[in-house]
Amino acid sequence: MQIYVCAKHVPDTAANIKVVGENGFDDAGCKFIANPYDEYAVEQAVQLVEKNGGEVVVVTVGKAAAAATIRAAMAMGAHRGILVTIANQFLDSQTTARALAAAIQQDGKPDIIFTGKGAVDSEGFQTLYRLAAAMELPVVNEINRLEIADGKATVGHEIGGGAREVLEVALPCVLGTTKGLNEPRYPKFPDIMKAKKKPIKEMTLADLGVSLDGAQSELVKLEKVPERTGAKMLGGDVRQAMEELVRILKEEEKVI
Amino acid sequence: MATIGILIETEDGNVKDTNFGVLTAARSQGDGTIVALMLDGSADGAKAVLEKYGANKVVQVSAAGGDLSTSPDLKARALAAAIDNYSLDALLGMASAQGRDIFARLAASMDLPLASDCMAVDLAAKTVKKSHFSGKTFATVKMSGPVVLCALRPNAIEAVEAPADAAVESFAAPVEDPCLVKVVDVKKEAADTVDLTEAGVIVTGGRPIASADNYKILAECARLLGGTIGASRAAVDAGFAPHAMQVGQTGKTVSPRLYIGCGLSGSVQHFAGMKTSKVIVAFNTDKDAPIFEKCDYGFVGDLFDIVPVLTEVLKEKR
Numbered sequence: 114m115q116i117y118v119c120a121k122h123v124p125d126t127a128a129n130i131k132v133v134g135e136n137g138f139d140d141a142g143c144k145f146i147a148n149p150y151d152e153y154a155v156e157q158a159v160q161l162v163e164k165n166g167g168e169v170v171v172v173t174v175g176k177a178a179a180a181a182t183i184r185a186a187m188a189m190g191a192h193r194g195i196l197v198t199i200a201n202q203f204l205d206s207q208t209t210a211r212a213l214a215a216a217i218q219q220d221g222k223p224d225i226i227f228t229g230k231g232a233v234d235s236e237g238f239q240t241l242y243r244l245a246a247a248m249e250l251p252v253v254n255e256i257n258r259l260e261i262a263d264g265k266a267t268v269g270h271e272i273g274g275g276a277r278e279v280l281e282v283a284l285p286c287v288l289g290t291t292k293g294l295n296e297p298r299y300p301k302f303p304d305i306m307k308a309k310k311k312p313i314k315e316m317t318l319a320d321l322g323v324s325l326d327g328a329q330s331e332l333v334k335l336e337k338v339p340e341r342t343g344a345k346m347l348g349g350d351v352r353q354a355m356e357e358l359v360r361i362l363k364e365e366e367k368v369i
Numbered sequence: 370m371a372t373i374g375i376l377i378e379t380e381d382g383n384v385k386d387t388n389f390g391v392l393t394a395a396r397s398q399g400d401g402t403i404v405a406l407m408l409d410g411s412a413d414g415a416k417a418v419l420e421k422y423g424a425n426k427v428v429q430v431s432a433a434g435g436d437l438s439t440s441p442d443l444k445a446r447a448l449a450a451a452i453d454n455y456s457l458d459a460l461l462g463m464a465s466a467q468g469r470d471i472f473a474r475l476a477a478s479m480d481l482p483l484a485s486d487c488m489a490v491d492l493a494a495k496t497v498k499k500s501h502f503s504g505k506t507f508a509t510v511k512m513s514g515p516v517v518l519c520a521l522r523p524n525a526i527e528a529v530e531a532p533a534d535a536a537v538e539s540f541a542a543p544v545e546d547p548c549l550v551k552v553v554d555v556k557k558e559a560a561d562t563v564d565l566t567e568a569g570v571i572v573t574g575g576r577p578i579a580s581a582d583n584y585k586i587l588a589e590c591a592r593l594l595g596g597t598i599g600a601s602r603a604a605v606d607a608g609f610a611p612h613a614m615q616v617g618q619t620g621k622t623v624s625p626r627l628y629i630g631c632g633l634s635g636s637v638q639h640f641a642g643m644k645t646s647k648v649i650v651a652f653n654t655d656k657d658a659p660i661f662e663k664c665d666y667g668f669v670g671d672l673f674d675i676v677p678v679l680t681e682v683l684k685e686k687r
């Protein structure tokens with residue numbers, strides 16, 4: 114199987130984000146990781162190729178430093194990488210998807226393209242749908258069950274309210290993965306060393322014929338979410354405290 | 370004057386309460402016509418509640434070329450046709466699991482910009498406010514397409530009644546199913562549970578809850594508050610709760626009116642999923658627990674002593 118995995122290089126969710134200017138952040142001063150949801154995508158791709166043979170190619174759009182995310186995926190078992198380098202800190206989902214589509218189409222014929230369910234930094238929840246539309250492929254997101262047989266994938270996902278949906282989709286297709294699908298492996302030291310020797314192809318948006326003019330969304334402002342400054346602590350014994358709490362929630366906060 | 374479409378979500382045929390905040394968001398954009406689009410449920414049945422929150426038209430959308438319930442792509446195509454038919458300037462909806470999916474399909478197929486999981490929207494300026502970097506920053510994003518697509522975080526905007534008179538009509542979209550993805554089964558696992566992402570009140574138990582059974586203590590309290598229960602990742606990983614109950618960066622993002630955390634330390638990753646709650650209350654045995662720095666009301670003590678008393682007080686004060 115020829116499997117592509119789209120993985121985004123994102124700031125560590127525990128990292129402190131320092132806003133710079135109107136709409137930027139200090140990316141040099143913050144630790145980056147592979148988008149956590151994309152790790153389920155890498156794991157699934159590697160497992161399928163371990164079972165059926167084939168190749169896993171990781172595709173990333175980002176600054177040069179994003180190569181680290183490709184290396185991390187390689188340590189988990191991916192074979193090759195493609196890095197589409199950009200100069201901007203943020204790129205809109207439409208352009209990102211066009212770049213991913215062009216890079217994949219130029220490289221080979223996918224049986225499956227895995228992505229994460231969403232990027233934890235910009236939380237756009239849409240790149241995989243745009244990628245699928247650009248390549249005229251079916252797409253399902255947030256899958257936590259997958260079976261492949263007879264050129265067809267049967268996938269499961271939660272649709273809220275305690276309900277699950279099972280869907281059928283023909284290969285090739287784009288699948289967005291989430292927690293529950295598998296347990297991403299921790300690479301061992303020899304795998305990390307081996308990953309350093311695996312090939313990464315680098316290219317620019319211009320090389321792929323993707324222009325920035327199609328962008329329809331633009332980040333105009335970034336600001337820190339105001340933090341709460343500490344709780345009002347309730348006193349007295351449990352009974353007194355709970356009576357006071359219920360009174361506050363009813364009369365002052367009006368939330369119950 | 371703008372014409373704003375709202376994608377209405379139903380559950381078991383009933384309009385979910387979380388739609389009303391979306392209607393309020395649309396109403397607050399100034400004078401305009403609000404068209405409520407229904408892909409399921411019944412427009413006749415929904416008319417009364419939707420006009421209470423300001424809908425001017427309630428449209429039952431169907432597709433000439435197939436069954437909407439089995440094809441998410443057909444839903445997206447039918448919505449695209451409705452946007453055209455009613456000359457909508459914007460389509461608003463909810464960023465629930467289903468809402469996010471349908472909006473993303475629609476945006477991709479029409480090549481329109483989409484903002485998902487927004488906290489606020491300003492249609493005149495074509496900007497939205499959304500959380501970014503797992504709840505650490507707010508981003509203002511400007512969208513420049515001909516139609517604005519925006520899925521709002523459930524409960525982000527408080528519903529306010531704004532009675533109007535709504536006309537009911539039906540629209541059969543002239544679209545075919547691309548037959549790319551087919552829904553073959555829908556399984557309802559837990560009946561009559563309030564969906565976590567849409568709940569108005571959530572009572573969450575962390576690692577010290579110690580067993581699946583102990584969640585019953587929280588469930589009773591949550592039931593009295595008209596809400597539901599949640600879990601931290603530590604509790605999920607320990608096998609006390611299913612992943613569907615997990616709140617946080619790798620779980621659900623929620624924004625209830627009231628969030629009660631019982632035995633939560635206050636991790637960044639947990640807060641990424643519930644920080645935008647209106648009021649946060651915490652119970653913890655450790656007076657120095659980090660959660661007390663990040664919540665609105667706190668009480669130091671054992672959750673197994675506290676929650677039953679809270680439940681009792683709620684019963685008495687009903």
Ligand SMILES: Cc1cc2nc3c(=O)[nH]c(=O)nc-3n(C[C@H](O)[C@H](O)[C@@H](O)COP(=O)(O)OP(=O)(O)OC[C@H]3O[C@@H](n4cnc5c(N)ncnc54)[C@H](O)[C@@H]3O)c2cc1C
Binds near residue numbers: 174205227332
């Ligand atoms: C604050 C902010 C808000 C934004 N909001 C919007 C918006 O509302 N609408 C919009 O069109 N754009 C928006 N953008 C731009 C856009 O979201 C991202 O910049 C773009 O990188 C795609 O990420 P995403 O969040 O859309 O990814 P998602 O759609 O959330 O990501 C889904 C999956 O796609 C893959 N993927 C995403 N990006 C990459 C990448 N660079 N390389 C490899 N794989 C990738 C990953 O597998 C990921 O798990 C926003 C940007 C910012 C900074």
Ligand SMILES: Cc1cc2nc3c(=O)[nH]c(=O)nc-3n(C[C@H](O)[C@H](O)[C@H](O)COP(=O)(O)OP(=O)(O)OC[C@H]3O[C@@H](n4cnc5c(N)ncnc54)[C@H](O)[C@@H]3O)c2cc1C
Binds near residue numbers: 671
């Ligand atoms: C990439 C990544 C993603 C993550 N995603 C998530 C996520 O989505 N959701 C999430 O929740 N976590 C997530 N985590 C884990 C997170 O960092 C914390 O480990 C986790 O939230 C801790 O759960 P907790 O607060 O229940 O447990 P603990 O941190 O163990 O805290 C328990 C607290 O309860 C108090 N306590 C003990 N006994 C009692 C009692 N009887 N009564 C009252 N209080 C008591 C203790 O003083 C302590 O403060 C993630 C971590 C990483 C690295």
